[in-house]
Amino acid sequence: MRNTRALAAAGAAVAVLGVAAPAAVADGGRVPNPSNIVALPSVIARGGQLTITVDGCPNGGHATSNAFERTNLTPVSGGNDAGGGGNDAGGGGIDAGRGGIDAGRGGNDTARGTATIHQDARPGSYDITVHCSGRSLTRPAAFTVIGGVRGGIGGSSATGATPTDMAIGGSLVAAAVVGSGVFWMRRRAEKRI
Numbered sequence: 515m516r517n518t519r520a521l522a523a524a525g526a527a528v529a530v531l532g533v534a535a536p537a538a539v540a541d542g543g544r545v546p547n548p549s550n551i552v553a554l555p556s557v558i559a560r561g562g563q564l565t566i567t568v569d570g571c572p573n574g575g576h577a578t579s580n581a582f583e584r585t586n587l588t589p590v591s592g593g594n595d596a597g598g599g600g601n602d603a604g605g606g607g608i609d610a611g612r613g614g615i616d617a618g619r620g621g622n623d624t625a626r627g628t629a630t631i632h633q634d635a636r637p638g639s640y641d642i643t644v645h646c647s648g649r650s651l652t653r654p655a656a657f658t659v660i661g662g663v664r665g666g667i668g669g670s671s672a673t674g675a676t677p678t679d680m681a682i683g684g685s686l687v688a689a690a691v692v693g694s695g696v697f698w699m700r701r702r703a704e705k706r707i
Contacts, residue, residue: 546570546571546572546623546646546647546649547570547649547651548568548569548570548571548575548644548645548646548647548649548650548651549568549569549570549651550567550568550569550570551566551567551568551577551642551644551651551653551656552566552567552568553565553566553642553653553656553657554567555657556656556657556658557657557658557660558631558657558658558659558660559631559659559660559661560631560632560633560634560635560659560660560661561630561631561633562630562631563628563629563630563631564582564628564629564630564631564657565626565627565628566585566587566626566627566628566629566642566644567590567624567625567626568587568624568625568626568644568646568651569622569623569624570623570646571587571589571623571624571625571644571646571647572589572622572623572624572625572647573589573625573646573647574586574587574588574589574625574646575587575625575644575645575646575647576627576644576645577627577629577642577643577644577645578642578643578645579629579640579641579642579643579656580635580640580641581631581632581635581640581657581659582629582630582631582632582635583629583630583632585627585628585629586627587625587626587627587644587646588625588626588627589623589624589625590622590624590625590626625646631659635659636659637658637659637660637661638658638659639654639655639656639657639658640655640656640657640658640659641653641654641655641656642656642657
């Protein structure tokens with residue numbers, strides 16, 4: 515009976531140390547690395563607003579790109595980390611978004627900011643570089659810029675019609691002409707009867 519109690523107590527102690535030790539080592543003077551840069555929406559028009567979310571950035575920082583001005587990233591407070599894809603269970607549970615143990619930090623290490631895309635940004639893919647706690651991380655082709663927004667009119671503008679646009683438009687016009695001709699010929703034939 516004593517052996518069972520001693521074994522149970524030892525097992526409990528090992529379990530507590532097994533959970534607490536990685537968190538103590540992880541937070542013990544280690545500078546966090548920025549990771550998992552998410553840019554939403556991933557396809558955006560010139561002049562649109564882009565939301566940037568970064569994990570591993572507990573004190574905030576900033577993001578840069580050729581498509582927008584330097585943007586400040588502020589720490590996200592709360593237990594639900596939507597940008598990282600996980601649910602941080604109150605600072606004492608398992609953070610499913612990053613697969614690690616978040617024991618005792620009392621929050622998450624996510625930062626977020628909103629950038630406005632330049633009106634003169636060229637269509638194409640752009641990188642984002644984030645700077646947090648003296649460390650940097652670049653995500654290549656993080657988002658794609660398309661034509662700009664026309665205020666008041668809606669839609670987007672581009673430099674002109676593409677060959678695909680021309681082919682689709684031409685085929686629609688040809689189908690309308692053929693359909694009208696068939697309709698007119700049938701009506702004419704009905705009048706003769």
